[in-house]
Each structure stands twice: as C-alpha cells, then as structure tokens.
Amino acid sequence: MQYCPDIIAFVESPSTHPERWVLMNVFTRNCLGVGPEVFDFLSNLEESKTKIYRIWNIWRFSNSEGLLADPSRFNRDAATWGEPRLIGNEELVKLLKEQCIIIEDLESYRKRFALKKSLLDRNNFGSYHQQLGQQLIAIERKNPEKWWLEQKFTTDLTEIRKDNLYGAVQDRFLDEWLPQKIKPGMKVLDIGCGAGLISNKLAKLGADVLGVDPNQDYIQLAKERAVKGAKFQQLDLNLSDALQVLPEATFDCIYMSDALLFYFIPYDPNKPINLDNFIINIKRLLKIGGQFISLEPHPVFYIQPWLGDPQRPFTVCTEYIHTQWRINPPLGKLVKPFLENGFLIANIEELTSQHENPIVDMRASVFAYEFPVWLMVEFIKI
C-alpha cells in the first residue's frame, strides 16, 4: 500500500468550512471529502491507528449534468456536503483505495489507465467518452444522443442555450465575429448543421448557405425553419464519400463546429473516422482562396477541472500530447493534416467569456474568461 502520486488536497470552502478537505486524484478525477485528521493517517500509512475519521462522499460525475457543467467531479460547496460519516481505519483504507488516493502498487494502478473493455468495465479508467457513456447508459439509463443535443440547444432546438458556456462563449463569439466574416452572396457549406441554427445565422447575413447533416429528422426541422438563403440536405457524413455528391470548387466558406474532434478521437474508439478523406473532400469543395472555419473545443482547457477560488480559478492539466481524458487533439495534431493538404492558417481565435455573466454559473463563466474553452481556426485553400 502506498500513496498515489497523482493526488492533490485542498480546502474547497475555506471561509466557511476550513476543516472540510478535498483529496483528489487529478488523473482519474476520483475524490473524497475528508477531515484534517485523515492527514494523520496519511502521514504514516504503516502505523496502526484506532482513530475515528470524518469523511464525505462527494464524488459525482458532474458532467452528466451537462458537457459544460462543472467538470471537476465533486460536490463543490462544502456547505452542501451534509454531516460526515464517522469511520474507522479499515473503512478509511477501503474508501481511499476506491477513490485512488492510496494504491496497492504503482504498476497495477498504471495498468488501469487502459480503455474500458465494455460499458460495464469498472476496473479500467477508459477514455472520457467511455466514462460518460458508462455513466449515462449503465448508471443513469439515459439516451446519450438526446443528452448530447440538450447540452447545446434548447429542448425545441430553436436556440443555442444561453445559460451555459455554449451561449456565453461560442454563440456570443459567432454573433460578433460572423458579421465581419460573412459577406452577402458568399456560398457557405455548414457541415453537421443539425436543425440549422448556424446555417440560418449565416443566411441572415446574406450568405447562400447549404446545411448538411446525417440526421433526417434535423434536416426536416431545418427545412421547416429555413430562412431566405438557407437550404438543407441530408448527407450521411459517416460515409467516406458522402461529400462527393456536392460539386467541386463551389463554396467560399465551409463551417464546422464541435464535430472535427471526432475525426481525431472517435466517440467509439473502435470506429475511427477517416480525417484525410474529409480534408480532401473539403479542399475539393472550396474555391481557391476559400476558407474552412473550424470551431472546436480548445485542445487544452475544455473539460479540465475548475479549481481554486471562483474569482481566480486555475486548473491542473495532466496530459496534452497523448490524449486519454481529453476529447480533442493537441494543436499541432489538429492543424498539421490541413497544412499538409494545401491549406494555410489565416487566423486563430481562442474564445473566452465576458468574465461574470448573470445567467451562467459564475465559476464556469470566470473560468472561461481566463481559460478559452473553444478554439477557432480559419484555414485557407491555396
């Protein structure tokens, strides 16, 4: 038995509950609320003790409340932790092991950093998508597809939600930036258009827009709600030749958001999607000088834990190049395939919030003010 080397400890609510500590494994995102007497135990693991320890079970899969809900995976406000459980030495060891605060040995612990063999695999930590799927499907019995949509859109799919970072960061950015970018008469392709919200936004700026999406229901909805200048077509984008039905050198601009990441890190690790084929296709569809606008979760900060004081949050980054927990590729890996296929980068924007926003959780908003949660890259076809 030994300490796990991946742990941090902090007091979550120092002004009101200075004795309620969080012990967190920053790699696995497991954690336990403990009284400071637990540090006496941790100071000498081998010594037999007969103390009573205060513990709070504060771990929760916070992202099941939303992709942009607090990703830190514990009940934040120590005032909501309730009364502690009073436990002895034996149970403390069991709980600390369950939450990967202490481990039997480093070798077998590191072996657990493998993909889950199935949705019911609890031993391997797996990827973020696997953890989310396990939580939603096996534990909460929710339909992941429906859950995904609810993160970004209002339930009637008429608007992007204003009460989370999709509205406060992504949509706000688009409302400010697109009018500078989109000129009347431009031909624009919106790949993965869903129910057509962004396509309509583009068309209202005077663009001639074609929105494509694999989901026939969304395309039907998009057609019913189409504004002047917006057309929609169902295309099964999972098929490698899907975009080949569109004529070449047609578009001045191709827009895609929150979808390119799946070409790098597929939702199902067993079902990779061909990125090269996608890039060849968008290059074919763009006119010379045309732009591919990619707006994706930021390679560093998206779904990182939000730690520290809400007015000056920080995060702990545990990986960058070799992605396990994150859902998107590092910056170099994201842009290189485009550069190798004849694109240049015209612009990069890191999207942030406006500090505090009255309708968005303060910690979320302030975190996103300091740490950009989306990255926009404009690639030009040369």
Added chain:
Amino acid sequence: MNRNDVTSAVLAFFDSKGGLPGENIEQKLNCLYLDQKIIDSMGIIEMVTTFEEDFDIQFDADLMQSPEFQTVGGIIGIIQNLYKEKS
C-alpha cells in the same frame, strides 16, 4: 421462478441476439458476452431493461459493473438472488 426458468429466459434473450457460442450449456454460461461482442453498448441497455421488466427486479450500478455480470451464468445467478430477495 427457479433457476431453470431464469436460465431459459436469459438464454432466449441471447438467442434473439444471434445466440451464444459453445457446444454445451456450460460453455454458454461461461460466455463473456461483451468481450465476445454478442451484444453492444445499446444491447446492454436492452438486456438490462428486458430482465428488469421480465423479473420485476432492479440492477444497481455496482451489480452491473461486477465481474459476475460479465458472464451469462453470472447474470443468471444475480437475477435469481434479486428475485429471491424480492420474494
């Protein structure tokens, strides 16, 4: 409800998914149905829902992620225990 009834119902479910590999009942009961891709992620939900409805039981998260739940025979044992507890 005895073990044979539960076994028949569970095997019938897997038969509806293309059947379990194995030449005899023992091999079928030892089948790691997920590792052998007899059912996929959504199949798990269908399986759990089917057994919960058929036997009027509830699998909790700990049970579903236990090693016993990974084999056909293990599921049969779990269902039987839950059914006994209920009655």
